[in-house]
Amino acid sequence: MSETLIYDYTMPGGHHWSFRMRRGTRLRLTDLEGGANAALLFYNPENLLERYNAPDTLKGQHTFKLTRGNCLYSDMGRCFASVIEDSFGWHDTVCGNLSADACLKKYGEHSYQAFRNGWFLSGEASFLTELAKYGLTERDMAANLNLFSKVYTDEAGNLAYDPSASKPGAQVVLRFDMDTLVLMHTCPHPLNPASAYPRHPVKVEFLTGPAMTEDDYCLNFRPENRRALENTRLYYLDPAISPTVAYQNP
Amino acid sequence: MIRESQRQMLAAHFRQVIPAGDYFIHKIRAGDTFRILDLEGNQAADTLFYNADDPAERYSAVDTVRENGNVYLTAGTLLMSNRGNPMLEIVADTCGRHDTLGGACASESNTVRYALDKRCMHSCRDSWMLAINRHEEFGLSKRDITHNINFFMNVPVTAEGGLTFEDGISGAGKYVELEAKMDITVLISNCPQLNNPCNGYNPTPIEVAVWSQ
């Protein structure tokens, strides 16, 4: 597979960022030390009311966890991105963020005044900060992805966080199927049991790569994904661009 | 957990039957008790809750499952807002389990879940869209249409991380009852879904009732 690295950045733990991914580019995230949480939210930059929809993503693919093969659906029946590689295997999208209040209770006072950039920032404050840059508010904050965090349930539905799932070097590659505004933070997962504020960097790499082909793993992972990707193709219908894949509605 | 209520429908100060495919939008006051009744069984009531004074504060599925430590809703569950405040408590439940992971059907997601030609079929999110435009006085817009509760739906999570859709938990006359902890706007789509075997391809009416404190 011919991928070309076009940008890379090591994002420290406990920070936030936002950026736009072009359709067809890839985002490779690496948990360098182990123990990281990479929280992501997706919006359509042409219509910020279109956003990542966790329930559609889970329901459409009959899954509670996210891993290779899964597509990340928008609330408009389209696919923001496809998980084309994943060495971690079980990512969370139902636990949301640690709130600023919960962060203070759990890890203690660590203000900017006292600790400068070593302060303890919450995922909630991080997303509110990034949302505001695009005219978005807490009303626009949807259920986010928490990459590199494994949360599972028992028979009775009780949630548990599995710290043993985390290994240094775990890597996820997302191929963007739409132009996407990505909001990201590296603040601790709300269920991380660590008593000290976990602060672990995530390597962020942007890549170009080949277009999706008919034998694409995510396209064929479930029939729902094929239809979501067909809806995505419809959104970008352009007579100057011929589709690389001829879609059929089974 | 099954917990029955002592309240009598005849004593309710408000009652309304919601046909399948209709929406319901209504304010209830802090301290009021609100019941949703599955009249004929196997129906899904796709429900959203907002702080009636400030809809930016709303029911949050992620805060609710995380703070209760459980993905299923039942008697004893506190429904949490996006600001970490308890909004309602489930005080009675003759069904035993309700879903908050699966979200609501939409004409767009129906094309993904079932077939591309299902776009024209009526859906819960379309009911909500009509509700918020017909009732601007509630101050809601598409950005407020978030991750909802599916009362009476059974969506078990497996040990392997799968999500399965099963019926058999609800039945005619089963209900869930919630006590409001703040003034609340309730927005329900009584699901019109004709593609899902969970309701036997037969959406049916529900009834809502409110008892004042």
Ligand SMILES: [Zn+2]
């Ligand atoms: Zn529905």
